Amino acid sequence: MSTTRQLQVLQSGVEPCCPPLTERPFTAVEAERAAAMFKALGDPVRLRLFTAVASHENGEACVCDISDVGVSQPTVSHHLKKLKEAGLLTSERRGTWVFYRVEPSVLAAMSHLFAIPAT
Amino acid sequence: MSTTRQLQVLQSGVEPCCPPLTERPFTAVEAERAAAMFKALGDPVRLRLFTAVASHENGEACVCDISDVGVSQPTVSHHLKKLKEAGLLTSERRGTWVFYRVEPSVLAAMSHLFAIPAT
Numbered sequence: 001m002s003t004t005r006q007l008q009v010l011q012s013g014v015e016p017c018c019p020p021l022t023e024r025p026f027t028a029v030e031a032e033r034a035a036a037m038f039k040a041l042g043d044p045v046r047l048r049l050f051t052a053v054a055s056h057e058n059g060e061a062c063v064c065d066i067s068d069v070g071v072s073q074p075t076v077s078h079h080l081k082k083l084k085e086a087g088l089l090t091s092e093r094r095g096t097w098v099f100y101r102v103e104p105s106v107l108a109a110m111s112h113l114f115a116i117p118a119t
Numbered sequence: 120m121s122t123t124r125q126l127q128v129l130q131s132g133v134e135p136c137c138p139p140l141t142e143r144p145f146t147a148v149e150a151e152r153a154a155a156m157f158k159a160l161g162d163p164v165r166l167r168l169f170t171a172v173a174s175h176e177n178g179e180a181c182v183c184d185i186s187d188v189g190v191s192q193p194t195v196s197h198h199l200k201k202l203k204e205a206g207l208l209t210s211e212r213r214g215t216w217v218f219y220r221v222e223p224s225v226l227a228a229m230s231h232l233f234a235i236p237a238t
């Protein structure tokens with residue numbers, strides 16, 4: 001992603017938790033916030049669910065779309081809840097289904113963490 | 120980071136484990152590999168140590184440089200070992216000290232995961 005595009009996304013509403021990892025040592029508060037997001041992605045099943053939502057049409061999916069990861073439906077729901085609590089997914093009920101979505105601003109904030117300083 | 124710069128870094132030797140998170144659902148193998156890296160960063164103390172190394176002069180630091188995170192030296196060493204095992208840090212002994220370093224290719228591979236598709 002270009003720096004320009006990244007800035008556009010960042011300016012569209014997200015408040016990044018932290019500077020790039022290479023900029024300076026994180027404070028305890030910054031480390032708590034960023035580590036919570038990494039921890040949420042640090043489980044293979046959760047990561048498969050996250051990529052299933054993120055890559056689904058229009059960046060959103062209901063549980064019915066993404067349950068093909070070899071675990072039970074309650075386990076899927078449990079992991080989706082954890083991803084929501086970490087701020088990585090949002091959800092919205094429509095009729096009988098809950099739809100999950102990855103906000104582009106979240107990806108931009110995460111991408112910002114891995115920005116490499118210009119050489 | 121621009122796409123050009125990212126590709127240059129990627130082409131300089133790293134083999135990214137996985138496609139961007141938004142490209143398609145990860146396979147079980149891809150999820151295992153990427154989740155291990157996220158899990159390693161999913162601890163506040165480890166993340167503080169990682170940013171301390173990553174932001175230190177020339178992208179490398181010895182334990183003596185980065186022990187200011189309020190935990191004991193053995194705990195620091197334990198966390199640095201975990202970061203090494205996850206492939207996020209490399210180390211090299213010089214005299215009495217072990218120096219830790221973050222390879223730019225690792226940051227590029229992680230950044231690649233959060234690339235947002237062009238709109």
